[in-house]
Amino acid sequence: MPDTDATVPPSPVRYALTGARGGFARTLLAQTRHIERLRPAVLCDLDPEGTVALCTELGYDPADLRVCTDAAELAAGGDDRIAVIADAALLEHAAYDVLVEATGSPRAGTLAARTAITTGHHVVMVSKEVDSVSGIALADLAHERGVVYTPGIGDQPANLIEWYERTRRLGLDVVAVGKSGEYDLVFDPATGRVRQLDQEIDAPGLAGLLTLGEDVPATLRARAEAVSGLSRSAAADYCEMGVVANHTGLVPDTESLHYPVARAAELADVYALAEDGGVLSRPGAVDVFSVLRLPEEASFAGGVFAVVRTGDPVTWEMLAQKGHVVSRSGRYACLYLPYHFMGVETPLSILDAADHGRAAGLRRPAPHAVLAGRARGPLAAGTRLDMGGHHHDVTGVAPVLLDTAQAPGDVAPLYLAAHATLARDVPAGALLRLDDLADADGDLLDAWSHARAGFTNDRNR
Structure with a gap:
C-alpha cells in the first residue's frame, strides 16, 4: 500500500535573470546550484557567450546551456535546459516563474520587468536604479495582474524594509533606519592612517576622536574633517534609501543625508533627536553612516540598522548589560544586522514570491x-x-x-x-x-x- 503520510515534493521554481553576466548575478547563479528547487531557466545578457562561460566556470554543464536568438529557438528547447538570450523582449515567450532583474539599467530593467509582469510572472527587483524611477508603477501593475513585485533580499533595501517591519510588529518606536556605506573607514592608531577599500590617507587626528565625547555633533564634524580626503557618499546609497523610504514612509532628514563617521556601538547616540544630543531634526528618518573601526574589529559589512526609543529603562539596562547597543542616556537603542549577502540570500525572495505570493515588507511602495x-x-x-x-x-x-x-x-x-x-x-x-x-x-x-x-x-x- 502507498505511504499515506508521504508528501508531494514541492515543484521546482524556475527563474529568469537579466544582467546575467554581472557581479550580483554571479552570486545568485553560484548559490542556486546548491538549492535543488531553484533552477535558472532563462539568462539574459548582452554578452551571451560570456554568460555561458560564467555558468561553465560556476560548474553548470555546458550541454545544459543553449543560446537562443528568437522565439522559435526558445520554445524548441523544452524546460530542462537553460536558455541564454541577448534580447530581453524574448522573455515574453519564455517559460519561468520569477524574473530577477539585475541589469542596473533604468530603461532596460523597466522594460524587462514590465514584460514579465504583463505575462504573469513575479519580479524580484535587484536594480535599485530601476526601482527609483519605475518601482511604484511596476508595483501597482503587479498588484493589478496578481503577481509579486519586490526588492530582493540580500541587498540592503529589502533587508532594511523587512528589519523595519519586524521592529514595528514588536511595537518599537522607530526613530531612524539606515545602512552603512559600502566600505568601512579602517583606522590604524599605530600609523595614524585610515583606509577605505584601496585608498589610504593620513588622519592622525582620529586617534583623539575614537569616542564620541559629550558633544556628539562636534565629534562627528571633527571626524568628517579628518577623513575629508576620502569620498564617502555614493549615488547607490541615496538610491537604496529612496527605495526604503517608498516602502516604509520614512523620509530623509536632510537631502544630502547625514553620513556620520561612527562606530557601530555609537549608533544609538548618533541617531538620537537633536534635543537629546543626536543629529536628527525629526523622528522617522532614513540615513547612511560611514563605519569607523580599528583593523582588528569586525566590519558592519554594508549592514542595516534601526534606532528605536527604549521605553522601560529596566528592560533596556538589562539588554545593555547583555551587549546590546543602548545610548548613554538609555533613551535609544540600535538593532542591527551587520551583513548583506547579495545573491546568496536572494533565493529567499524568489521562493517567497513563487510559494507564498509574498513581497518584502507589508505594503506597496508609494512616493514618499x-x-x-x-x-x-x-x-x-x-x-x-x-x-x-x-x-x-x-x-x-x-x-x-x-x-x-x-x-x-x-x-x-x-x-x-x-x-x-x-x-x-x-x-x-x-x-x-x-x-x-x-x-x-x-x-x-x-x-x-x-x-x-x-x-x-x-x-x-
Missing part, C-alpha cells in the same frame, strides 16, 4: 521620497548626462534624496536624467527638472508620471 540630482557646477545645454562606474554616478550631478512633500512637482529623478541631453543651461546647485531634459526616455517618463500622481498637493515649488 525622490532620488534627484543637483548640478555640481554649471551644466551647458547639449551636455549628455552620462552614467557609469561601480556606483552608477551621473557625471556632473550630485545625488540628493528629497521628501516628496517638499519636492518640486517637476523634479527629474536622477536615473531618468541619466543618459539624457540637457535642453538648456543648468546653473550650479540647481535641481534638475523634467523640462531640462531634451530627450528623456518615454517609457521612463510614463512610469515616473504614474508615481508623480501620488505626490502630495501642498509641496513647496
Whole structure:
C-alpha cells in the first residue's frame, strides 16, 4: 500500500535573470546550484557567450546551456535546459516563474520587468536604479495582474524594509533606519592612517576622536574633517534609501543625508533627536553612516540598522548589560544586522514570491521620497548626462534624496536624467527638472508620471 503520510515534493521554481553576466548575478547563479528547487531557466545578457562561460566556470554543464536568438529557438528547447538570450523582449515567450532583474539599467530593467509582469510572472527587483524611477508603477501593475513585485533580499533595501517591519510588529518606536556605506573607514592608531577599500590617507587626528565625547555633533564634524580626503557618499546609497523610504514612509532628514563617521556601538547616540544630543531634526528618518573601526574589529559589512526609543529603562539596562547597543542616556537603542549577502540570500525572495505570493515588507511602495540630482557646477545645454562606474554616478550631478512633500512637482529623478541631453543651461546647485531634459526616455517618463500622481498637493515649488 502507498505511504499515506508521504508528501508531494514541492515543484521546482524556475527563474529568469537579466544582467546575467554581472557581479550580483554571479552570486545568485553560484548559490542556486546548491538549492535543488531553484533552477535558472532563462539568462539574459548582452554578452551571451560570456554568460555561458560564467555558468561553465560556476560548474553548470555546458550541454545544459543553449543560446537562443528568437522565439522559435526558445520554445524548441523544452524546460530542462537553460536558455541564454541577448534580447530581453524574448522573455515574453519564455517559460519561468520569477524574473530577477539585475541589469542596473533604468530603461532596460523597466522594460524587462514590465514584460514579465504583463505575462504573469513575479519580479524580484535587484536594480535599485530601476526601482527609483519605475518601482511604484511596476508595483501597482503587479498588484493589478496578481503577481509579486519586490526588492530582493540580500541587498540592503529589502533587508532594511523587512528589519523595519519586524521592529514595528514588536511595537518599537522607530526613530531612524539606515545602512552603512559600502566600505568601512579602517583606522590604524599605530600609523595614524585610515583606509577605505584601496585608498589610504593620513588622519592622525582620529586617534583623539575614537569616542564620541559629550558633544556628539562636534565629534562627528571633527571626524568628517579628518577623513575629508576620502569620498564617502555614493549615488547607490541615496538610491537604496529612496527605495526604503517608498516602502516604509520614512523620509530623509536632510537631502544630502547625514553620513556620520561612527562606530557601530555609537549608533544609538548618533541617531538620537537633536534635543537629546543626536543629529536628527525629526523622528522617522532614513540615513547612511560611514563605519569607523580599528583593523582588528569586525566590519558592519554594508549592514542595516534601526534606532528605536527604549521605553522601560529596566528592560533596556538589562539588554545593555547583555551587549546590546543602548545610548548613554538609555533613551535609544540600535538593532542591527551587520551583513548583506547579495545573491546568496536572494533565493529567499524568489521562493517567497513563487510559494507564498509574498513581497518584502507589508505594503506597496508609494512616493514618499525622490532620488534627484543637483548640478555640481554649471551644466551647458547639449551636455549628455552620462552614467557609469561601480556606483552608477551621473557625471556632473550630485545625488540628493528629497521628501516628496517638499519636492518640486517637476523634479527629474536622477536615473531618468541619466543618459539624457540637457535642453538648456543648468546653473550650479540647481535641481534638475523634467523640462531640462531634451530627450528623456518615454517609457521612463510614463512610469515616473504614474508615481508623480501620488505626490502630495501642498509641496513647496
